Amino acid sequence: MLNPIDTVAVITGSGASGTHPDQIHAGVAWWLGSCLVVTRGASRAVVGHDGHPVSTEYAARFARGAVNAQHYRCHTTVLVGAVDEDGLLAVRKDENAVGAYITTSEDDTVTITLYDVLGERLTERSGLDRIRALIATDRVPIPVNDRARGVLDFHEEAER
Template sequence: MLNSIDTAAVIRDGGAVGRYPDQIHDAVGWWLGACMVVTTQISRLAVAHDGHPVSVRFAHKLCQGAINAQHYACNVRYLGDQPEPELLALATGPLEASAAWISTSPAADRDTVQIRLYAKDGKLLDETTGLAGIRDLIDRDRVPIPVNSRAKGTIEGWPSEATTEARP
């Protein structure tokens, strides 16, 4: 694995959290998106962030990972800069989707990035609902990739047209 992480320290508390870029880096977003789709076998994912530039990078990577997860062809709804409660209201309501929310806490020496992963019912993933499986895939360097181009998912804005290339 290129640029590995300490998964036990980073993948916890309902997702991933760590100092950027030493504990957590952009690829972790891609890994989490792909591994979440495969581990929880989801077909829809809503993604939002707090607007911080680092959060935006992680959100884009997470979206790309989610649409490139083996044969699942996940539909990602990219909501952009949205408060976490709004994301959850949309995900558990009209979108009927699992969710991921990315935030960054700026600090003088290193920013801290937090990625929170939610099941379709709006509850944070825990060790029994997918987090342990995600950590295991990353630990074993088994981050999923698409099996073919027809298996690739899509990214849609909210509420705009579907695309796999223009968004994140």
């Protein structure tokens, strides 16, 4: 695994959280996007962020992981610009999708919150444990072939 992380310390709560770049890096977002799609069997995903430059980078990497998740051909929507959690959840509901909301605090702590298709935050019992295990054992899902790759689109939240 390139750039390993302490999965027990970082992947906890409802997703992942750690100080950038010491505890967490943008590759973790790619891993989470891919693993969320595969563990949930998702065909749709939405990712939004708070507008911080680090959050923006993580959101882009999450989206690339989601569209490259094995054979799921996940249609992934990236919300362009800053959005709050409620805005992400509204789009997620409209698209019947899994989701991720990414924030970065003043001390560079990145938090990636993951949601299931019902809009509930992931928990240990609803899949976070499986995602952690995939990442810890370096079994992050990769695309089977180019035809299995999903679709990426960008959505201006202000248009809603």
